[in-house]
Amino acid sequence: MAHIAQPLLIRQIILYIKGQSGLPVYVGYLFAVGLCISAILQAIIHQQILFRNSRMGMRVRNALSSAIYRHLLTINTAALHKTTAAQMVNLVANDAGKFEELSIFVHTLVLALLEALGTFALVWWYIGLPTVFGYAVLLLLVPIQFIFSRKFSQYRKTTMACTDKCVQMTNELVNGCQIIKMYNWEKAMEQRVLEARRRELLNIHKVSCLRAVNTALSFAALPLISLATFGGSWLMGQTLLPENIFTTLAFFVMVRVSVTVGMPQAIEKFSEARVSARRIDQFVQLNILSNKREKMENENEDYVIIMKDASFSWNDTPSLISVNLKIRSRNLVGVKGAFGSGKSTLLTAILSEINLVSGQLRLKVNSISYAPQLAWVFAGTIRANILLGKAMDEERYKNVIKACCLDIDLQNFSEIGDLLMIGDKGVNLSGGPRARYRLLVLYTLRLTYIYSTIHLLPLIQR
Template structure:
C-alpha cells in the first residue's frame, strides 16, 4: 500500500463519522415523526375540547364522538403522507440543483461539419482552424487536408499539440475559429494510455461488437497477440484481465488497445503513439501489419502520432507540429531505396519474437481465474481445535469441544 494505510484509515473514519451523523439525524427525525403520530390525536382532542371548555361551550357526547372519529380518519393519511412529501421535496431539490449545475456548464463550441457521404478526395479538411482547451489555446490556424486511404504521420516535441490534434478531430475540444469538415461515417481511436477494463481479452477487443472469426484472427495476428495467447495456455483469449490490466505488461495492454481499434472497422483511424510501449522489433512488425502501406488498414484513412519518426518514412503525408502550429508538411513518400535502407535492420528480426513472452506457468499465476484445490478425507483435529478456541470463545470453546466429543461418544 506504499504506507498509505494511516491516511486511508483516517479517510474511512472521517467518512464513517459523517455517515453516523447523518444516520443519527435521520433517527431523530424518525423518532420525532413517530412521537407526533401517536400524540397527535390526544393533543388535537385536548386543544379542541379544552378550547370549547374555556369559552364556556357545552360539551355534548355526540359532538365529542363525531370529532374524535373525524380526527382519527384525518390522522392516518396526514401522518403517512407528510414524511413522504418531505422526502420527495428533498429529492426534488437535489435533482433540481443537479440539473441547474448541468445547465450552467459551458457549452462546448464544436462546429464540426460532418458529411456522411464521401464528397471529393479528402476525408478531413481544416481551413484556418484554431482550437482551445477551455480558455487555453492549443492549436492555431491549421490548414490541413487528409485524403481517403492515406497515412498521415504527425510528429513533434512533447506538448506540441499532437494529441490535441486528434482530440480536435474527435470533437473533444473547442473550435474557436475556422472550419473543420469530416467526410467519414465512423472513427476508431487508440489512446496513448491504453484503456483496459476487467473482463476477458476477447471482450476487451470486441467491445460489444459481434464476433467475426476471420477478422478477429487477422487483427490478433496483425497486433502480434497470437504468440501471447498461445503462451497463456488453453485459456487463450478467455483469460481474465485484472483491474486496469494489472496482470498484463505495458506492451500487451497497448497491443490489446490497438487490436480493439482495428477490429472496429471504421473509416478513419486515430492512433496516438501506439508503438511507444513495445520494443523496436515488435513496433516494426506491428507497423508493417497494422498501419503501414501494406498493412491490414492499407485502404483506410489513418492518422498516426508517434515519436518514432523512422516509421513516418512510409507515410503518404507527414506534418510537424510545434507550439500548436504546423511548421512542416511533407506530401511525398521517399524513394523505395531509402525505405529499404531504413528498414533492413528491423526486417531481419525474428518474426516470432514479441516484447513480452510468458510461459504457461506464469500465465496461470497472473490469471484471475485460479484453479481450486481440494483435499479428501476427514477434517483434522487441529482444525476443530483452532475453530473452537478462536476468539471470543477461547478456553470456553475448548471445554465446549470436549463436551461435544463426549456427547457424540455417548450417542
C-alpha cells in the same frame, strides 16, 4: 369521498343504535355495508395512487439519470475539473432517486389541504365553535413543519457534501493502494477515512433525531387536537354526545394521517429533492462543447478530414491556431512533435472533444475509433476485450491477430489462447514494458477489428 363518507356513516350507525334515527331495521345494515364498501374503495384508490405515483417517480428518475449521462458526454474536458467522479456517481445514485421518493408523497400536499377544509366545515356543522380550538392546535403544527423542512434541507446539503468526499476518498485510496502500502500509510489513511465517515454519520444522526421528533409530534397531534376541541366544548357548557364525539374523532384521525403524518414526510422529501435539484442544476450549468463540425456529403470524396484555418480552445486561450489539414482516405498518417506541442489535442479536435473557435472542420465519416493513451481493459477474456460486444467474424478476427503479431503470444497461452481471462487493466499480464506492449497490441487489435472510417491511435511509450 370514500374517506370522508366513513365518519358520516359512523354517525348514522350510532344514531341508529341509540334509536333516535327512526329508520327501518334494514337501513342500519345498509349503513354497515356502506362503511365496509367505503373502506375497501379507499384502500383500492389509495394503492392505485401510490402505484401511479411510484411509476411516475421511476420515470422521472430514469429521465434525470439519462439527462445527466447525456450532458456528461457533451461537457467540455476543462469543465470536468470542476466536478469529481464521486459527485457524478452521487447525482445518479442518490440525487435522482430523491425525486422518486418525493413522487410517492406529492399528492399529500393537495390532499391534506382539501381534507382539512372539508373536515373543518363538517365538524363545525356538528359541534360548532369548539372546532376552532382543535384547528388552532393543528395550525400551530404548520410552522413547525416549515422549520423542520429548513433543517432537513441544511442537513441534506451537508450530508451529501460529506458523502461526495467519502466516495472520492475511497476511490483515490483504491487507485493508489500500492503507493499507500509501499510507504506504510495504512493507519494514516484509515484515520482520514474514519474521520470523513464520522462527519457523514454525525449529520445522518442529526437527521434521524429530527425525523424522530417529527414522527413523535405527528402521533401526539391527535390527543392534543381532541383535548383542545372537547375541552373547549366542555368549558362552553356544551353536552358531549356520543355521535358527535365519535364522528369528530373519526374526522380528526382522517386529518391527522394526511396533515401530521403524510405532510411532514412530503415536506421532508420535498426539502431533500430541492437540494438535489440544485446539485443537478449546478452540474448542468457546466460548459458544454460547441460542436461546429460539418459533415461532408458527396464532395471532396478523396478527403476524409479537412481543416481550414481552424483554431481550437479548451477555455478562452486557443490551444491550436490556424490549422490547415487535409487527409485522404485509405492513408496512414503520423503526427510527430515535441512534448506538449498539441499532438493529442489535434486528435481531440478530430473527435470534436474541444471547442472549435474559428475556421472549419469538415469530416466525411460514419464512425471514428479512438484509443486513449491511458489503456482501458476490463476484466474478461482477451477475445471479449477485442470484440467489445461485436459479432464474431472468424476470418477477419484471425487476419487482425496475425497483422498485429499477437498470434505468437496467444500460442504461448497453450490451448486457452484468446480465452485467457485478464484482470482489470490487465493486472495479470506479465509485468514491466511487456505488459504495456501487450495492452498496446490489444488496443490495436480492438481498433483494427471494428469497422470505422477513421482510426486514431496515440503512441504509448514502452
